[in-house]
Amino acid sequence: MGKVLYWEDVTEGQEIPPLVKHPTTQQLVKYAGASGDFYQIHYDKDFALSNGLPNVIIHGALKNAWLAQLITDWIGEYGTLKKLSCQYRAMDLPGDTLTAKGRVVRKYVQDGRHYVECEIWIENSKGERTTPGAATVILPSRTNPLGV
Amino acid sequence: MTTALQQVVDALQAAVGRQSEPVTYDVEIGHIRRFAEAIGDPNPLYTDEVAARRSRYGGIIAPPTFLRAFPPKPLPLPEISLTRRLDGGSEWEYFEPVRPGDRITVVQRLADVRLREGRLGTMLFITREIVYTNQFGQVVATQRSTGIVY
Numbered sequence: 306m307g308k309v310l311y312w313e314d315v316t317e318g319q320e321i322p323p324l325v326k327h328p329t330t331q332q333l334v335k336y337a338g339a340s341g342d343f344y345q346i347h348y349d350k351d352f353a354l355s356n357g358l359p360n361v362i363i364h365g366a367l368k369n370a371w372l373a374q375l376i377t378d379w380i381g382e383y384g385t386l387k388k389l390s391c392q393y394r395a396m397d398l399p400g401d402t403l404t405a406k407g408r409v410v411r412k413y414v415q416d417g418r419h420y421v422e423c424e425i426w427i428e429n430s431k432g433e434r435t436t437p438g439a440a441t442v443i444l445p446s447r448t449n450p451l452g453v
Numbered sequence: 454m455t456t457a458l459q460q461v462v463d464a465l466q467a468a469v470g471r472q473s474e475p476v477t478y479d480v481e482i483g484h485i486r487r488f489a490e491a492i493g494d495p496n497p498l499y500t501d502e503v504a505a506r507r508s509r510y511g512g513i514i515a516p517p518t519f520l521r522a523f524p525p526k527p528l529p530l531p532e533i534s535l536t537r538r539l540d541g542g543s544e545w546e547y548f549e550p551v552r553p554g555d556r557i558t559v560v561q562r563l564a565d566v567r568l569r570e571g572r573l574g575t576m577l578f579i580t581r582e583i584v585y586t587n588q589f590g591q592v593v594a595t596q597r598s599t600g601i602v603y
Contacts, residue, residue, distance in 0.1 A: 339491035365540035370492035392542035
């Protein structure tokens with residue numbers, strides 16, 4: 306299932322291939338149903354406006370899911386996602402184009418495991434980082450391909 | 454800040470460390486599929502039994518944030534007069550894959566309560582640590598989740 310990303314092939318400062326999303330109000334309803342998060346600010350515009358919001362807003366956890374996809378698409382089946390975090394610093398709205406991006410910050414070996422730390426974020430179409438975060442992954446090594 | 458709000462904050466801070474009752478959920482294959490479709494992630498590990506069977510995992514697994522669909526029971530906390538809420542963010546740590554047929558038990562613990570002045574006025578940041586344990590007693594993941602009420 307796809308290529309293997311080896312630890313040796315990752316360099317600090319390297320960019321992670323970006324992931325572009327075009328969220329719609331329909332997707333927010335699907336996410337509400339699949340996650341069970343039925344807070345009305347995500348699908349009831351009148352409710353959102355009465356809460357002082359500009360429109361219905363995207364579930365933070367949906368943006369979290371895209372940041373997870375950014376990483377799992379990049380590391381492939383043989384990479385292991387160990388830590389994933391993000392902060393919802395600004396709201397994102399359906400209809401905008403959002404891009405999940407990331408960059409390798411550090412790579413190291415600890416207890417025989419090959420780790421990579423990344424900064425990750427979601428950027429809106431104005432280029433603002435609305436959702437900064439971080440991820441730590443374990444990758445296979447060419448010296449120990451199954452040691453994940 | 455009003456005295457009433459300060460009293461709520463004091464009561465919440467006194468409740469740090471309090472845990473919820475456990476709740477157990479069954480991981481259903483159709484739910485994983487629906488969740489993967491909702492987030493728009495076409496990874497075959499989440500939906501394609503053949504591809505997933507041939508993979509390192511030996512079968513379908515759930516996406517990393519699928520556990521959001523398994524909320525913990527509420528914490529016994531004092532009433533909060535602030536009614537508007539936002540999600541502040543999450544920190545996940547992963548230990549084991551989540552598979553169809555798993556039974557996941559969820560417990561949350563109140564970890565931190567603090568007040569901050571933000572763009573939307575006085576905001577209360579409430580952080581919970583959620584632990585997800587499977588039917589083998591393995592912790593599959595933890596999530597530190599911060600909610601904002603204002």
